[in-house]
Amino acid sequence: MRLRRWNTPKVAITHNRDEAAAIKQALELLQITSAIGNEDVIVITPNWVNNKQPDSAVVVGPESLRQIIRIFKAKTPKRIVVATGTADGETKEVMDSVGFGKVIAEEGVEFIDLNHGPFVRIDLEHPIVKATNLNRLYEEVTVLVSFTQLKQHEEATMSAAIKNIALGWPSAEEHGHPKKNLGIHTDLHGFIYAMAQKVPIDLSIVSASPAMIGTGPSKGISRHTGLVVAGCDPVAADTVAARLLGFKPQAVRYLFECGNNKIGQSVIDKINIVGIPLVEAENIFSRAAYGDGLAVDKK
Numbered sequence: 001m002r003l004r005r006w007n008t009p010k011v012a013i014t015h016n017r018d019e020a021a022a023i024k025q026a027l028e029l030l031q032i033t034s035a036i037g038n039e040d041v042i043v044i045t046p047n048w049v050n051n052k053q054p055d056s057a058v059v060v061g062p063e064s065l066r067q068i069i070r071i072f073k074a075k076t077p078k079r080i081v082v083a084t085g086t087a088d089g090e091t092k093e094v095m096d097s098v099g100f101g102k103v104i105a106e107e108g109v110e111f112i113d114l115n116h117g118p119f120v121r122i123d124l125e126h127p128i129v130k131a132t133n134l135n136r137l138y139e140e141v142t143v144l145v146s147f148t149q150l151k152q153h154e155e156a157t158m159s160a161a162i163k164n165i166a167l168g169w170p171s172a173e174e175h176g177h178p179k180k181n182l183g184i185h186t187d188l189h190g191f192i193y194a195m196a197q198k199v200p201i202d203l204s205i206v207s208a209s210p211a212m213i214g215t216g217p218s219k220g221i222s223r224h225t226g227l228v229v230a231g232c233d234p235v236a237a238d239t240v241a242a243r244l245l246g247f248k249p250q251a252v253r254y255l256f257e258c259g260n261n262k263i264g265q266s267v268i269d270k271i272n273i274v275g276i277p278l279v280e281a282e283n284i285f286s287r288a289a290y291g292d293g294l295a296v297d298k299k
Helices: 017-029 060-075 091-098 100-106 161-168 186-197 234-245 253-259 278-290
Strands: 011-014 041-046 077-084 110-113 119-123 132-136 143-153 156-161 203-213 221-224 227-231 274-275
Touching: 011 017, 011 234, 011 278, 017 060, 017 203, 017 227, 017 274, 041 060, 041 161, 060 077, 060 100, 060 143, 077 100, 091 100, 100 110, 143 161, 143 234, 156 161, 156 227, 156 234, 161 186, 161 203, 161 234, 161 253, 186 253, 203 234, 203 278, 227 234, 227 274, 234 253, 234 278
Parallel strands: 011 274, 041 077, 041 143, 077 110, 143 203
Antiparallel strands: 011 227, 119 132, 143 156, 203 221, 203 227
């Protein structure tokens, strides 16, 4: 497995009603894009679960995807690829219906449907799914960006950067729609952890504008909070994002396993949080979601 491009447990929290602006502010705070070179292959994996509009909190926003593409285009890498595989239906149908296809065409970047090959085969440390096919882009990517909405999840507890990659990359050709045929969901937390061991995420962008509360991944309640969490360490980013939903890593088994096994940092006091303070972000989120201020980390 290749090493992550950046290993620092630094996480930016920003607040802006304009999601794209909040993302831009977060990446400026992280100060990482200067490391991008003209030999890099940037792969952006957005969360396109199924054919719903962005206000539902089921999928990410097209204009926010455009913002991320433009930030990397300014660094003139070798390739920029938008790549994901939907859980329900054909990826291209979701792409074109929601407006992602228009953004990809206008920005002149590549698109690859990860539900289809050509594939490489990787082994997994999982009791049921012992191996899986991944698109051969897996061997070509040098910077992997996970871009997703923050959600509560009926099986995974929460869905953020790590789960987005773990479920977006395996092929529906092999696992079926919605990727349940061969045992992924029989031990979903174990599968997400097994994928996190094999697929390093270089940049995590988790938007809570909107976020999904109540349940998920597609039947919950959408709430616009204006918050974005971004980080170079996917475990640290998801740990901070989990706080907004009221969870510590122990409440999310795959996140707990990732932290314990040093895939990333899950101890909140060891995460360098820049931008909005964590407690302030927790209160912003809870007021927007529930109508009152709540903070896991309030002293």
